[in-house]
Amino acid sequence: MSVGINALLRQKPDRLIIEPTGLGHPKQVIKTLTSDQYDKYIDLRATIALVDPRNLSDERHLENKNFNDQLASAEVIIGNKVDQCTAEDIDVFNDWLTDQEPAKIFHKLVKNGELPLEVLDIERREAAQEPAKHGHHHDDHDHSDLEPVFELPPEKPYIRRENQGQGYFSCGWIIGEEHKFDFDQLFSLFSDLNAERVKAVVNTDKGCFAFNVVNRVVSVNQMSLEGYESRIEVIDSQLMPWQDLESILLKLCGLNEA
Incomplete structure (x- = not known):
């Protein structure tokens, strides 16, 4: 992940949207993005999870650690495929949201993955408790010091x-x-x-x-x-x-x- 992010940051994009693998560990991804390595380059916003409300009634999903970890780490929850959900599915989704501690910052039911673009600018809850970062909005940084966390050893092909x-x-x-x-x-x-x-x-x-x-x-x-x-x-x-x-x-x- 770090190799790809570093390559993209050198192109000085306005925004990066990262979708980790389904087997990814969201807390580790967030830890990497908020590390000193990226302090000057990334202004991380709220984590978003897209969930099918029907899965909240499926024990195979509810017993899956990755499924629960990804929802727990997200501050914004988007319930997708609402057009395929029953009224009971929607009630389960709303009850699940009510039980969340801490409460999610934002949630919405959508169809066809129609993510409201304004959620991309929602600030992380943790950001309000962190020291202010300086310089990550500027374009004049030299990105040459961004090195990958994992590298291929020089003696090995x-x-x-x-x-x-x-x-x-x-x-x-x-x-x-x-x-x-x-x-x-x-x-x-x-x-x-x-x-x-x-x-x-x-x-x-x-x-x-x-x-x-x-x-x-x-x-x-x-x-x-x-x-x-x-x-x-x-x-x-x-x-x-x-x-x-x-x-x-x-x-x-x-x-x-x-």
Whole structure:
């Protein structure tokens, strides 16, 4: 996350909207964004959670720690898909809001994800208790001192990390930017891969691309992040043969398995 944020901040945007992975830990994301590393560059606003009110009656969601943590961390709650909800679903949503401590700053029921744009400017509750930050509205800062929290060791062409939790297994790779993937072969691999999610920002022979794969449906967007390592993450509810997948990935970028 830090690598992507740093690259975007160097372009001096007016606003960043960050949507973490569904397996992400919102408190850790907020901790990172409010750390000294970003103190001069980011004016963090209220955290927003988009929730389907029907899920508040589903024990599978109510017993899921990530689901509860994301709602607990959010200061703004948007109940989406209201056109598909029953009157009982709406009552459950309103009762849930009433029980929240501390109370949410703002909430609204919408359909089709029609987020009210004014919620993007709502200030964080914690911000009122923090010392005033200076300089984050200015355009004249040198962003060259923003360094990624995690880096590929200079002596290694790639690294791999595995994780598991909440009933899911994940494996991620960071591969040096000098190693280019064959775009067509990588697209075919992601299309055939039997995993619930694949997320990647990859340097290819056709440029840098972001891949987002859900149940073998591949979405691709060209990126302007050349000069950064390729990053690939695969998530599934079953433990996958990571070593076999790694061997294929290394071949697609011209690396021989170490």
